[in-house]
Amino acid sequence: MRHAVTILRTLLLGGLLAVPALSALADTPDANVLYNHHCAICHGVSRLGGIGPALLPDNLLRLKADEAISVIRDGRPATQMPAYRELLSEEEVAALAEWIFTPPEHEPRWEEADILASHELSHPYGSLPDAPVFEVEDLKNLFLVVEIGDHHVSLLDGDTFERITRFPSRYALHGGPKYSPDGRYVYFGSRDGWVTKYDIYNLAVTAEVRAGINMRNIAVSPMAATCWRATTCPTAWCCSMPATSS
Numbered sequence: 001m002r003h004a005v006t007i008l009r010t011l012l013l014g015g016l017l018a019v020p021a022l023s024a025l026a027d028t029p030d031a032n033v034l035y036n037h038h039c040a041i042c043h044g045v046s047r048l049g050g051i052g053p054a055l056l057p058d059n060l061l062r063l064k065a066d067e068a069i070s071v072i073r074d075g076r077p078a079t080q081m082p083a084y085r086e087l088l089s090e091e092e093v094a095a096l097a098e099w100i101f102t103p104p105e106h107e108p109r110w111e112e113a114d115i116l117a118s119h120e121l122s123h124p125y126g127s128l129p130d131a132p133v134f135e136v137e138d139l140k141n142l143f144l145v146v147e148i149g150d151h152h153v154s155l156l157d158g159d160t161f162e163r164i165t166r167f168p169s170r171y172a173l174h175g176g177p178k179y180s181p182d183g184r185y186v187y188f189g190s191r192d193g194w195v196t197k198y199d200i201y202n203l204a205v206t207a208e209v210r211a212g213i214n215m216r217n218i219a220v221s222p223m224a225a226t227c228w229r230a231t232t233c234p235t236a237w238c239c240s241m242p243a244t245s246s
């Protein structure tokens with residue numbers, strides 16, 4: 001009998017001790033669940049990006065931890081990034097901000113098939129006029145201003161400093177624009193691995209491809225068959241395609 005009471009006491013004590021531990025667990029926000037519910041629609045199911053940029057540690061090197069908290073809580077004005085202060089508690093915002101800097105359980109991959117599937121060809125080579133659609137004194141004296149903060153590019157007439165056009169770029173361009181040898185095309189690389197080909201004469205994006213998940217720079221070969229080359233992380237990818245066909 002005495003033995004039974006001891007067991008009962010132990011069980012009760014164990015039960016009592018277990019209660020706070022369980023409730024603490026229940027109070028810890030599950031960032032993965034929150035992400036899938038609130039963020040995946042724009043930032044991608046595997047955090048690879050979509051309407052919003054990729055949210056993986058290698059892609060967030062320039063974002064400070066406290067900035068991440070304020071972006072999630074207050075949103076980014078004049079962008080599609082919403083403010084979550086009404087929807088999420090301080091703890092949930094903090095849990096999400098910490099989680100996006102944590103590498104995912106499975107290393108995300110971006111294979112050749114993904115690269116090819118991402119290729120968008122809005123204007124095939126040769127389908128647009130060969131003369132500029134705008135007038136300038138010297139076609140060789142144009143320059144581009146990359147606006148890092150709001151993800152736009154402006155094309156300026158180098159003689160008059162007048163703006164010829166301004167267009168939206170991919171999120172966070174990296175490494176500076178690269179020109180085709182004749183100066184007609186310009187290539188931009190973005191932090192999230194997008195390579196964009198822009199036809200200066202026609203003021204139009206002609207093709208895009210996502211060459212990787214995270215990219216530092218691109219180079220354009222001066223050879224006759226001009227190439228796009230992208231080095232990306234986490235997997236080092238070299239992706240070359242003739243500029244004439246893409």
Ligand code: HEC
Nearest residue numbers: 038039042051052053063068071072076079080081082096
């Ligand atoms: C409706 C689309 C949308 C939703 C939903 C959304 N975001 Fe965003 N988010 C964006 C866009 C677009 C940007 C880029 C804003 C800019 O141009 O600076 C962004 C930017 C961010 C950034 C800054 C990234 C950087 O490199 O500076 C973080 C962090 C972020 N979002 C986290 C979240 C989290 C966490 C959620 C869910 C709680 C979320 N976002 C939901 C669209 C969205």
